[in-house]
Amino acid sequence: MKKFIILSTSILIFLSYTGFSQDLSKFVNPFIGTSNAGNTHPGAVLPWGTASVVPHNTYKGPTPYIHGEKYLLGFGNLQLSGVGCPETGSILLRPTHGDLFTDVEKGKSTYIHEQATPGYYSTFLETHHILAQMTATQRSGRSKYTYPKGKNHLIIDLGTTQSHIKGGLVEMISDNEIRGYKNEGNFCDSRLSRKTFFYIKIIGPASKTGLFNGTQLITDKTISGEKVGAYLSYNFAKETSIEVLVGISFVSIENAKQNLEAEQPKDKSFKEIKNLARKAWNTELSKVKVKDDADTNKTKFYTALYHTLIHPMVYNDVNHDYLTMQTEDQKERFVKKTDYTRYSVFSLWDTYRTVHPLFTLLYPKQQRDMTQSMIDMYKEGKWLPKWELFGQESWVMVGDPASIVIADTYLKGIKDIDIKSAYEGMLKSGSYLKSQNYLRPGLKEYLKYGYIPIDKRGGADSTLFSFNNGYVWGPVSTSQEYYLSDFNISRIAKALGFKDDEKTYLERSNNFTTLFDDSLKFFRPKNSNGTWLTPFNPLDRTFDIRWEKSGGHGYVEGTAWIYRFFVPHNPQKLIALFGGNKSFKDSLDLLFSKKYFDITNEPDISYPYLYNYIEGEENNTSATVHHIIDYSYSTKPGGIPGNDDAGTLSGWLVFAMSGIYPDCPGIPVYQISVPKFKKMIFNLSQDYWSSDKLTIERIGDGLKIKEIWLDEQRLSSFSVEHKDLVKAKKLTIITF
Template identity: 35%
Template sequence: MRNKVVYIMMLLASIFGNRFISYSQDLTQYVDPFIGTGAHGHTFPGPCLPHGMVQVSPDTGEDGWDWCSGYHDSDTSLMGFSLTHLSGTGAADLGDILFMAYTGGWKTEPGSKEHPGEGYRSIFSHQDEQASVGYYSVMLKSYGIKAELTATARCALQRYTYPKTGDRDMIIDLGRGIQNKTVSSSIRFVGDDAVEGYRQSTGWAHDRYVYFYAKFNQPIEKKAIDNDGQIEEDKAAGTGKIEKALIRFSGTTGQPVLVKVSISAVSIANAKANLESGLPGWDFSAVRASAEKSWNKLLSKIEVEGGSTAEKRTFYTAVYHSLLAPYLYSDVNGQYVGMDRKVHQAQGFHYYTVFSLWDTFRAAHPLYSLIEPKTNDDFVKSMLAMYKEGGRLPVWELDSNETWCMIGNHSIPVIADACLHGHPDFNIAEAYQAMKATVEDTIRGMKAYHQYGYVPDNVENNSVSITVEYAYDDWCVAQVARKLGKMADYRKYMQRAENYKNLYNPATRFLQGKDTQGQWREPFNPIDVSRLGSDDFTEGNSWQYTFFAPQDVDGLVHLIGGKKAFAHKLDSLFDQPSINNNPGEPDVSGMIGQYAQGNEPSHEIAYLYDYVGEPYKTADRVREIMDSLYTDTRSGLCGNDDCGQMSAWYVFGAMGFYPVNPSSGEYAIGSPVFSKITLHTGSGHPFEVEAKDVSKANKYIQSATLNGKDYPYSYITRKTIEQGGRLIFRMGDKPSSWATQPKDCPVSHIDY
């Protein structure tokens, strides 16, 4: 019988090839959720499923830029464990429904970091922390309590092991949030083993409701409600501005206290249904194992061989961080709160939230499009629902609130990529109408952009950055117009895609601010960094933004003076002093010259050497960035992870290619880190990238073959990858002539 099974498996393999991914290798061992929790990475260490609704994690602080996720490695005390967190953002919110276990009688305030004993806050040591995929634990040293967390898609399961003697107390504090304010809240005890309620808050997202339902594995012995600062013993419910449930369990059972909880943006009833559906039992180990299995399945979409353990940890943690956001927002019954603040029903898709599009359109969404295309289609459907319910496509959406953070209309390249290169199961014509309506809007400098062909600096701040990003979005709209046969629209938007040229000053050879009269901004220094909402550039300077024309790199090369002049200007960028002359803009970080890996505007620049026949310089710079600015330590990110964009950049870089133009279906080739990667796309055909003799020194491609045939090109298409096959690089320690001829370079130009 065994021989027959083996024969059948061999037969299937011979027929289908390697279409079925083996999950026997535990790739979760290489994920360290603590990476990025130090320095300015702004990640959180608690468990969450891929794109999960719940992100249960410790909160060490609520105030300050480095506490946008609620946790920072520099802290030695924590106030509890809330259910929602942002990953890697530069602005703060969430931190809803805080649970904290403690001993010694009722405590209603957390206390300060300086004096944690004043409240329920506890000191802890990083030596007593553990974080892995689907699991977090810490010893609360102030109370001798071990806290453990795990999660499902919509639920959190917490386990608290108290000392054998003494009170076993807990608080559910609805007054806490990460840099937001509680507007109103309600809490109610249900029987002797459950608590339900809601928290309404205002912050970065103007109006949010989080409903919850929590159930305990043992009866509550004593209860009280703190209603806006007044403790009322044995009270069953309270509604006010800030409500807190005070809970005491029997000290005689000796068993750990478990609490399972789910949330909803719609109602308490939906939160309860989410819990009953997603977490019916109490088996902590089984829930943890299920989370590990879910993550291992997704991590296995990219299998690597070779490399050091540190490189694998850096890589797979980057994959992990890339796949946290966007977050599931619709409940188990399909209901969600839309941009119009009304309850809607998702038909045939899951509705998602947290779209950090100024960041993630560059590499994170292209990664989703490759390895989880069906989920990416749901992201697109969510954006289209936002258009229907809110009147325009999202800019930076958070819990169905438009925050208007950052610039551009970068839902458009995400939707365009799905229309052009995916296998969309949404209506492309309807998607096009949403895209067109958005770029024809007149807000956020767009009226002036339409009138002048650029955004004048006396009309809108960040005018140069806004202009070049609107021009790219126009190119994306044009490509979908052509697919639909709308050639008049195609020509219109392709013409607008050249608008970046209107801000190129041939005298300075940089992009520069210009007013409504056509006068250049003076004085001008390309090194001057400006912030979001001030001066001419968004979190950057002219050195960084002058190179942003991914839709027309060839046109930009011509504008600057040809290939040699362009390559020289790239060299000069990296050779400038590594300074940020604006201390009020910390996002400009991770600097190599004036290249700033710590913020998104620089992310495609190192790959531009490919377009002028100098791919060995791309290899030099990409490897320098990966080797010096990414590590497997808590401070292993050189800037905010920005909902996975910083991590997705590394994932592509380590694989050996990058989407310079995220909607083109083409990737520029760099320098792979591993001796072999196997990429499992949605097509079912694995694609292998093998780098023979690769090492830190052997970073230059000497030659390449694709499926056994010579491959002289410094780019590869998504279509080629999805067809499956094997791309083999021969690596060496010196630059070569590979892909240096004009016919071998990527092509990027405006043609209408």
């Protein structure tokens, strides 16, 4: 008995000391980001999951769910998280009670008692007295609806969706099996369409089944159109549950069925699938374990980590089939097999800044496969991806971001990729002038002038703009993105031994000086004759192209202030352009004190770390970062300060709370600030990194850094190289 007491006490002391919970999913609140235009959802999804079973309380705009909306419409089975254009919201399931109404407005319901944890969502539909629960596997969804006594229905709706393209084809195979496809596409006006195939199995016999077109009931077994769907009716003598299993594929109905049967075999119950989903999330969340007294900080951190792990999503089926890449230059698509995990949904203008550097550090196997996915997209579609969605290129946003992601991944040590083909793709995007360069519009002018002139960017009439017609959105911002891409290409050229390419692209990357106005200390729109565009208002952000607040004249989704410091690859030269440390520091101070800084969007999110480049002012980084953590992020539904952009703003929070930040892709270095937590353990992959565990420990409660130690070595700067970090055991930050 005495031995048992001693052992138990030792275990309690150990658990108290570590402060690490095994069930990290309890610190995830999926409702964070569901208001304030965060565009996330609280639905059931797995890490990098294809299928996602999501509540819909709106079908207008980029998100299907906005916290606080009064009525719930149904539950979709394929959904994007944190994007800026409407898409997916596919295969809507609408359980109803009473008379049958196929019209979505007549079937909507008020709802209460919402619950959401990783891999699970539930709510009670007040109007219909139905308890709705849902969970998911990698490529399939599972919903459980508990109906009251009486007449009840399950409506499968292909017409109500986030996508601009509605409808599809539905076939009633039996009274509990339905298959078909959902038509989708036109993401951000991309003009490309596709099919999402599905196979549905319902556990629970229906008394009547049928199809519909709009409000008209159809007796046929198959129907196609924009407002079509299927219904199953039930007449229960008592409260009864049915379960709906939905398999998803981008290849075929047969593959959708195979995905479902492989991931949800007959012997797996709803509870077992739910528990497996929770286990999958805990596996990935446990890559980082934190010690902190405040659950609020843990909730912020693990929810942010959770949101970074939703996209990109797995694209290949269980049999390894996938549909090849489609672009303007490669219309035809083929079914191929992959020997690795193929991914899709690459919002690269956003995610190159935080999400992919985070995956490189903590999830290198997944990052390797994502990088190889991008390279194979080039080999299939003739261009590296820009904003790829389900095997189609939308060309959304600006710059050449795939070159940045691939270079950063390779230079940090993930080298088991086809770098030869990747480099070929980089050089094509950086030099192709034979016809339209879809990836780099304005390249001809960029090479001629060293920048893209605002009077020569593909057309003078802003109504001409689209993402694929060669018209350059925000010539200043686009040029700045090209400079960073060229820098990364030069780094890969150096690594591969191509000295001439290294020199050429490095020189191009430093042409940012051509757009810098020495008198005003801003990057400004410039005409082809070398004159500045006037008038110039550094706070202007209206109507550079065709929609409100798309960016001031010359800029993308921002102002001249937001792009004033965007030279991540050469901050030393930027400081010199400002006239030295004092002038640069004063300008940074003004950015933050006047609230010109905008954490809600990507271009300036690395700016708090620029203080680390000013000797004697480094502690301003920690003060600024912690202010953003405390005041811009919260555990409320509006707790993400803007559109999460496929996890990018969440990725910023993960790094910021960890005390390390990758401020420039292509330079494998992390800037250091005071961590939010007393202690963190990163569980690293020894398939790629030397160390299996990296501890980040904060000693002291101040926001100023006194000393930084990497194992037994005291660092002389406020930064640490990636190669040193991933072979170390401990990073210690002593504060005062």
